Amino acid sequence: MIDNTTIMQRDLEVIWHPCTQMKDHETLPLIPIKSGKGVFLYDFEGNSYIDAVSSWWVNLFGHANPFINERVKKQIDTLEHVLLAGFTHEPAVELAHRLVNITPKMLKKVFYVDNGSSAVEAALKMSYHYHLNRGKHKSLFLSLTNSYHGETLGALSVGDVSLYKETYAPLLIANMQVPVPKDQSRKAAREALSVLQKVLESKSDDIAALILEPLIQGAGGMHMYHSEYLEGARRLTTAFDVHLIADEIMTGFGRTGKMFACDHANISPDFMTLSKGLTGGYLPLSVVMTSDEVYSAFYCDYNEYKAFLHSHSYTGNPLACSAALATLELFEQNDVLAENEKKSQYIKDKLERFSMLENVKEVRQQGMIAAVELQGYDAKERIGLQIYRYGLQQGVLLRPLGHVIYFMPPYVISYKEIDRMMDVAYEGIRKLEIRN
Numbered sequence: 072m073i074d075n076t077t078i079m080q081r082d083l084e085v086i087w088h089p090c091t092q093m094k095d096h097e098t099l100p101l102i103p104i105k106s107g108k109g110v111f112l113y114d115f116e117g118n119s120y121i122d123a124v125s126s127w128w129v130n131l132f133g134h135a136n137p138f139i140n141e142r143v144k145k146q147i148d149t150l151e152h153v154l155l156a157g158f159t160h161e162p163a164v165e166l167a168h169r170l171v172n173i174t175p176k177m178l179k180k181v182f183y184v185d186n187g188s189s190a191v192e193a194a195l196k197m198s199y200h201y202h203l204n205r206g207k208h209k210s211l212f213l214s215l216t217n218s219y220h221g222e223t224l225g226a227l228s229v230g231d232v233s234l235y236k237e238t239y240a241p242l243l244i245a246n247m248q249v250p251v252p253k254d255q256s257r258k259a260a261r262e263a264l265s266v267l268q269k270v271l272e273s274k275s276d277d278i279a280a281l282i283l284e285p286l287i288q289g290a291g292g293m294h295m296y297h298s299e300y301l302e303g304a305r306r307l308t309t310a311f312d313v314h315l316i317a318d319e320i321m322t323g324f325g326r327t328g329k330m331f332a333c334d335h336a337n338i339s340p341d342f343m344t345l346s347k348g349l350t351g352g353y354l355p356l357s358v359v360m361t362s363d364e365v366y367s368a369f370y371c372d373y374n375e376y377k378a379f380l381h382s383h384s385y386t387g388n389p390l391a392c393s394a395a396l397a398t399l400e401l402f403e404q405n406d407v408l409a410e411n412e413k414k415s416q417y418i419k420d421k422l423e424r425f426s427m428l429e430n431v432k433e434v435r436q437q438g439m440i441a442a443v444e445l446q447g448y449d450a451k452e453r454i455g456l457q458i459y460r461y462g463l464q465q466g467v468l469l470r471p472l473g474h475v476i477y478f479m480p481p482y483v484i485s486y487k488e489i490d491r492m493m494d495v496a497y498e499g500i501r502k503l504e505i506r507n
């Protein structure tokens with residue numbers, strides 16, 4: 072019989088895991104997962120874990136969702152893959168139409184990619200290239216402090232989480248950061264906008280685009296800010312002929328309470344990047360959505376050399392597109408956003424008692440994302456790791472970002488499972504408080 076230890080040992084012989092100091096696994100056991108169902112993951116010894124982080128924010132409707140399974144199975148017997156240059160297929164066409172229908176109104180064209188970072192790369196290149204095709208050389212990108220847009224070199228350049236970025240600084244492309252609003256107040260949004268305005272006044276001739284994570288900066292510790300900043304950023308970037316790239320890779324598909332975070336401010340960006348929840352957490356897929364205006368700047372005779380010659384082998388993979396179509400159908404079949412609103416309110420009520428704990432600095436929430444920020448610990452104490460270990464012992468997969476414990480469960484989580492997820496986190500945090 073296969074047990075956890077056998078798989079773990081065979082894994083560690085050959086696999087180099089993402090975002091991991093592999094030496095940690097001398098003392099921290101890997102968790103081999105055999106199967107999943109709903110919000111639960113099961114290991115080889117029958118232990119279960121509530122997936123409170125939706126497996127890196129991708130899963131929307133639970134593991135092994137019967138409806139999505141069915142659609143992917145059907146697709147696999149029809150067409151598993153075909154290149155998307157010179158060829159097309161039904162799931163890609165149908166999905167692109169649906170995405171155009173549900174995203175902000177200026178977004179009319181869909182460029183398929185295959186993961187989040189690559190979508191960001193493509194959006195940055197498109198923006199730069201658009202200006203070039205119109206005779207302008209704008210080689211600088213603007214982004215927000217504390218932002219995260221992925222880890223390939225271009226995406227890393229516009230991010231600002233030093234843990235991931237610092238080592239590679241000499242390899243990165245030109246970018247500049249403006250301050251993110253420091254909290255969720257309107258005042259903070261206005262202060263940050265006044266800095267953005269000054270930077271655009273002096274440098275807009277060199278800046279191709281401002282890229283941001285609308286409303287919530289995920290990997291930057293679930294930092295949240297007011298939608299007024301998005302309205303202002305849209306107004307200013309339009310006025311200064313600078314693109315606005317909304318990176319909704321994490322916030323898209325209902326996480327913030329509306330289908331897209333941009334909907335809170337009622338804005339249309341020039342580019343929107345989507346991935347993660349796009350396929351319900353099934354398969355890698357991403358898109359860059361953009362306007363007819365951007366698309367037209369590349370549309371000409373071949374010999375004018377203005378085409379966007381960017382590609383990835385698995386671009387628009389039919390299995391991934393069919394998972395995405397099934398995911399969108401689930402949104403249509405049930406009033407997911409309304410149901411999530413009730414769950415968000417329930418989570419909000421349950422968050423209150425966290426703020427009574429002395430080691431809690433702040434609790435914050437936006438839709439189906441909630442975070443508890445701890446205080447009074449040194450980074451070397453690796454407080455997040457302690458909570459992670461405690462959660463696993465209690466059957467909850469929490470994966471804190473430093474000293475920020477957060478909840479981003481699949482939408483199919485029940486009220487009872489929310490209780491369990493949050494009670495375990497509360498106990499974990501309370502135990503740290505007692506120790507101090």
Ligand SMILES: Cc1ncc(COP(=O)(O)O)c(C=O)c1O
Nearest residue numbers: 186187188219220221289320321
């Ligand atoms: C806002 C945002 N952009 C981009 C990415 C990168 O996506 P991927 O991990 O698929 O490369 C992430 C991943 O966490 C993200 O949260």
